[in-house]
Amino acid sequence: MLKHxxxxxxxxxxxxxxxxxxxxxxNNVPVYNCPGxxxxxxxxxxxxxxxxxxxxxxxxxxPGSIPFDQVHEWAGVLSQALNDxxxxxxxxxxxxxxxxxxxxxxxxxxxxxxxxxxxxxEIHMRLSQLSAQYVS
Ligand SMILES: [Zn+2]
Numbered sequence: 001m002l003k004h005x006x007x008x009x010x011x012x013x014x015x016x017x018x019x020x021x022x023x024x025x026x027n028n029v030p031v032y033n034c035p036g037x038x039x040x041x042x043x044x045x046x047x048x049x050x051x052x053x054x055x056x057x058x059x060x061x062x063p064g065s066i067p068f069d070q071v072h073e074w075a076g077v078l079s080q081a082l083n084d085x086x087x088x089x090x091x092x093x094x095x096x097x098x099x100x101x102x103x104x105x106x107x108x109x110x111x112x113x114x115x116x117x118x119x120x121x122e123i124h125m126r127l128s129q130l131s132a133q134y135v136s
């Protein structure tokens with residue numbers, strides 16, 4: 001989970017609101033922050049998904065806010081881990097990830113037994129969002 005800033009300080013991972021086109025608040029986006037120089041970096045594994053979301057909003061988005069932790073599983077897991085402890089600890093994140101994956105696999109069993117293809121592919125998409133963290 002640790003990352004060092006260009007300035008040499010250790011960055012900390014947290015959930016922040018990213019404002020897009022001055023109109024849309026994207027809440028609970030995983031972002032690394034540097035206490036030394038104030039630099040913010042969107043968590044590498046989710047950059048592409050934030051980009052996709054912004055792409056869907058288009059050039060003239062309707063003002064409002066989007067709870068990213070409900071759109072993206074990894075943000076959801078981090079938000080769960082933050083609920084369980086005051087700061088984001090690797091162990092709490094690992095526990096929350098494991099629980100969420102177990103839950104999604106349970107759902108996948110139900111979706112399979114119902115032969116609900118649309119639901120199954122949605123669950124596969126959510127599971128892949130959780131593995132994106134390792135890609136970074
Ligand atoms: Zn820095």
